[in-house]
Amino acid sequence: METHEKIIVGILAIFSIILLESLILSITEHWDFFTAFYTAVVTISTVGYGDYTPKTFLGKLSVIIYIFAGVGAVAYTLSNVASFFIEGHFKRYFRLKRMRDRIKKLENHYIICGFGRLGRIVAYELEKNNIPYIVIDKDEEKLKEEIEKNPNFLCIHGDATQDETLEKAKIKKAKGLITVVGSDAENVFITLSAKKLNPNIFIVSKADAPSTLDKLIKAGADRAVCPYTVGGMEIARLAISPEIVEFIHSLVATKEDMEIRRFEVKNKELDGVSIKDSKIREKTGATILVVVKDGKYITNPPPELKLNVGDIIYAFGTCEQLDKLKKYLGE
Structure with a gap:
C-alpha cells in the first residue's frame, strides 16, 4: 500500500x-x-x-x-x-499525478510492453526521435528507477496481457504497439488482445523462438522479429563486409540525423507526374530510394517513372528534408 x-x-x-x-x-x-x-x-x-x-x-x-x-x-x-x-513521497505523489494527467491526453502514441533490455532500447530510440510512448511492465521497482532518472517517462505498472491495462495505456488512441516481454506466449497473447481492442493499430512483436514468428503474424502482428536471428545476420554481415555495414551505420548515425522513412503519395497534383517533373529532390532535398506500385518494389526508380496517388515511397534524408517531403506528398 x-x-x-x-x-x-x-x-x-x-x-x-x-x-x-x-x-x-x-x-x-x-x-x-x-x-x-x-x-x-x-x-x-x-x-x-x-x-x-x-x-x-x-x-x-x-x-x-x-x-x-x-x-x-x-x-x-x-x-x-x-x-x-x-522520504520524498510528497514529490513522488505529485509527479505520478502529473504523469497520470499526461497519460489521459495521449494519442497517436506507441505502447511498449516490457521494459527489459530490448524495451529500454526501443524507448530510447522513440524518445530520441520525439515520438510519444508509454511503457507497461510488471516490475514496479524498474519503472520507479526510470521515473527518477527521466521526468518525461510515462509508464503503467501492470500486466500487458490484461485488457484493462492496455486500456489504461489508451490503446484505442495509440498508433502502434511494440511487445518485447520475456515470454513468447505472452507476446502472442498481448498481440491478440491489442488487435481486438484496436484493429487498426500497428504491432511489432518479439519472438525468442523462430517458430513463434508465424504464430505472431497469425495473431495479428504486422511485423514479427526474432532478435537472435537479426543479431546473428548483423554479426555475419560485419564479419563478411565490415566496411559496407560500418558505412551504412555511420551514414544513418550522422549528426544530421539521417534516416529512411516510408510515405504514401496523397497529393492529387502529383498523380501521373514523373519523379523528374515532380521536382521532389529540388523542393525537399530528400532522395527517393524505392517506389512501391501495386505491391511491386521498384528500387532506384528512374526519373521518368510516374507517381500515382496511393504509391508508397521510401526516401532517405535528414529529419527536416523528410518532414518537407511528408507535407509535399500530402500526408
Whole structure:
C-alpha cells in the first residue's frame, strides 16, 4: 500500500473511532450527540478540558478502550504523514499525478510492453526521435528507477496481457504497439488482445523462438522479429563486409540525423507526374530510394517513372528534408 493510501486509511480510522465513541457516550451518558462528539474529540486530541466526564461504568470503559485505539490511530497516521514528506513521497505523489494527467491526453502514441533490455532500447530510440510512448511492465521497482532518472517517462505498472491495462495505456488512441516481454506466449497473447481492442493499430512483436514468428503474424502482428536471428545476420554481415555495414551505420548515425522513412503519395497534383517533373529532390532535398506500385518494389526508380496517388515511397534524408517531403506528398 502506498504511503498516501495509508494516510487516507488512518484518517478514515480516526473519524470512524470518534463517531463510534460519540455514539457510545451519547447512549451510556445520555448526552446529546454534539456533546458526546465534543468530548470524544477533546479526549483523542489529549487536551482533556475535563468539563465533561463519563459517570457510568460502560462510559468509562469505552473511554479507556477509545484512548488506546484513538492514540494508536493518530500515531499511525502522523507517522505516515511524516514519512510522506521526509522520504520524498510528497514529490513522488505529485509527479505520478502529473504523469497520470499526461497519460489521459495521449494519442497517436506507441505502447511498449516490457521494459527489459530490448524495451529500454526501443524507448530510447522513440524518445530520441520525439515520438510519444508509454511503457507497461510488471516490475514496479524498474519503472520507479526510470521515473527518477527521466521526468518525461510515462509508464503503467501492470500486466500487458490484461485488457484493462492496455486500456489504461489508451490503446484505442495509440498508433502502434511494440511487445518485447520475456515470454513468447505472452507476446502472442498481448498481440491478440491489442488487435481486438484496436484493429487498426500497428504491432511489432518479439519472438525468442523462430517458430513463434508465424504464430505472431497469425495473431495479428504486422511485423514479427526474432532478435537472435537479426543479431546473428548483423554479426555475419560485419564479419563478411565490415566496411559496407560500418558505412551504412555511420551514414544513418550522422549528426544530421539521417534516416529512411516510408510515405504514401496523397497529393492529387502529383498523380501521373514523373519523379523528374515532380521536382521532389529540388523542393525537399530528400532522395527517393524505392517506389512501391501495386505491391511491386521498384528500387532506384528512374526519373521518368510516374507517381500515382496511393504509391508508397521510401526516401532517405535528414529529419527536416523528410518532414518537407511528408507535407509535399500530402500526408
